[in-house]
Amino acid sequence: MxxxxxxxxxxxxxxxxxxxxxxxxxxxxxxxxxxxxFILPPKPWQGVVINILQRRLYYFPPAAHGLPGR
Incomplete structure (x- = not known):
């Protein structure tokens, strides 16, 4: 199924x-x-990003001090 x-x-x-x-x-x-x-939407990747064409919701949490974002 x-x-x-x-x-x-x-x-x-x-x-x-x-x-x-x-x-x-x-x-x-x-x-x-x-x-x-999946192709990520254009930057800036901050907070909640909605890609309407893909019908996807992305969440990019803030980067911790001194660490790269994820």
Whole structure:
């Protein structure tokens, strides 16, 4: 089941459906592609960033003193 695969790999339902067009949702046969590469929005990466096209929400916490951001 594609929803179970999406949940296991922590991707969204629509992402896995759009990636696997032509694959039946409830009984997939053959290979299933799991999207795992995402392009980050342009900088500055601070706080909450919403990428509307990807339908993704990113959170960039403030960097600790003397350490690079993550």
């Amino acid at each position: 594609l929803p179970a695969i999406a949940r296991h790999f922590d991707v969204g339902y629509e992402e896995i459906i759009r990636t696997n067009t032509g694959v039946f949702v409830w009984t997939p046969t053959g290979p299933v592609v799991v999207p795992d590469l």
